[in-house]
Amino acid sequence: xxxxxxxxxxxxxxxxxxxxxxxxxxxxxxxxxxxxxxxxxxxxxxxxxxxxxxxxxxxxxxxxxxxxxxxxxxxxxxxxxxxxxxxxxxxxxxxxxxxxxxxxxxxxxxxxxxxxxxxxxxxxxxxxxxxxxxxxxxxxxxxxxxxxxxxxxxxxxxxxxxxxxxxxxxxxxxxxxxxxxxxxxxxxxxxxxxxxxxx
Numbered sequence: 001x002x003x004x005x006x007x008x009x010x011x012x013x014x015x016x017x018x019x020x021x022x023x024x025x026x027x028x029x030x031x032x033x034x035x036x037x038x039x040x041x042x043x044x045x046x047x048x049x050x051x052x053x054x055x056x057x058x059x060x061x062x063x064x065x066x067x068x069x070x071x072x073x074x075x076x077x078x079x080x081x082x083x084x085x086x087x088x089x090x091x092x093x094x095x096x097x098x099x100x101x102x103x104x105x106x107x108x109x110x111x112x113x114x115x116x117x118x119x120x121x122x123x124x125x126x127x128x129x130x131x132x133x134x135x136x137x138x139x140x141x142x143x144x145x146x147x148x149x150x151x152x153x154x155x156x157x158x159x160x161x162x163x164x165x166x167x168x169x170x171x172x173x174x175x176x177x178x179x180x181x182x183x184x185x186x187x188x189x190x191x192x193x194x195x196x197x198x199x
Contacts, residue, residue, distance in 0.1 A: 001026070001059070001060065001077075002058075002059070002060055003021065003026055003027065003028040003029070003057070003058070003059050004028065004029050004030075004031065004057075004058040005017055005018070005021070005028050005029070005030045005031070005055050005056070005057055005058075006030075006031050006033050006045070006048060006049065006054055006055060006056040006058075007030050007031075007032065007033065007054045007055040007056075008032060008033055008034060008035050008036075008054050008191070009032070009186045009187075009189035009190075009191045009192035009195075010035075010036070010157075010186050010192070011035065011054045011055065011186070012150040012151075012153050012154055012186075013053075013054065013055055013066075013067040013102075013150075014030075014054050014055040014067075014186075015149075015150055015153055015184055015185065015186055016067040016071065016146050016147060016150050017055045017057060017067050017070050017071065018030070018183075018184035019146045019149070019180055019181050019184045020070070020071045020074050020083055020143075020146060021074065022179070022180035022181075022183065022184060023081060023083065023141060023146075023180045024074050024078045024081065024083075026074070026078060032189075032190075032191040033045055033054050034191070035053075035054060040052040040053060040054065048063070049063075049065060051065055053065065055067060055070065057070045057073075059073075059077070067102065068095075068098060068099070068102055068143075071083050071143050071146065072084065072143075081140055082140070082142060083142045083143045083146070084142060084143055085137055085138070085142065090137055093137065093144075094136070094137055094142055094143050094144045095143070097123075097126065097136060097143075097144035097147060097148065098143045098144055098146075098147040099147075100119060100122060100123065100147070101119055101123075101147045101148065101150055101151040101154075102147060112158065113158050113160055116151070116154050116155050116158055116160055117155075117160060119151050119154075120151060120152075120155060120160070120162070120164075120165045120168055121165070123148055123151065123165070123167075123168050124164075124165040124166075124167050124168050127167035127168060127171060128167050131167070132167070132170070132171045132174075134171075134174050135171065135174065135175070136148065136171060141175055141178065141180075141181075145171065145175050146175075148168065148171060148172060148175075149172050149175045149176065149181055151168075152168065152172045153185065153186060
């Protein structure tokens with residue numbers, strides 16, 4: 001099984017895919033596309049992803065875009081451990097949590113701290129109503145935890161603390177204690193370290 005990911009250290013969507021691949025214990029090769037320098041518009045990458053975004057996921061010659069679609073595909077090609085619950089109601093709830101950050105709070109740089117805080121406040125309300133045990137939907141992390149952790153990475157970029165969001169902080173602290181999350185963090189990526197944090 002050959003997996004290649006085109007990503008960027010600062011991309012939260014690339015972070016989500018890295019975590020999912022590591023939770024599934026699937027080996028992959030990542031190629032950095034520096035979207036801050038416009039590398040996504042160069043002719044070679046246009047052939048890979050005509051949308052000019054990251055991540056792009058290539059598995060045995062099949063190309064996918066969009067982190068949620070990629071994570072669901074990973075559940076299909078390697079069903080264990082599950083990123084989405086088997087139960088239909090739990091699966092719908094997991095998707096709801098995931099889409100809040102992917103669809104609703106996506107434009108962090110355009111909308112800034114306001115929308116990041118809105119997203120964190122919503123996650124806090126939801127996690128307060130349904131306590132993580134220890135993860136959002138049970139004993140193992142899944143798609144919801146990955147997306148909530150991505151929201152926290154966005155907050156870190158904007159230097160937003162988590163003290164006002166204790167449920168979110170507790171959940172993501174547990175996530176980032178896992179090597180799959182910790183080693184996927186944007187600040188742990190080789191292209192971030194090579195750039196000397198200039199971005």
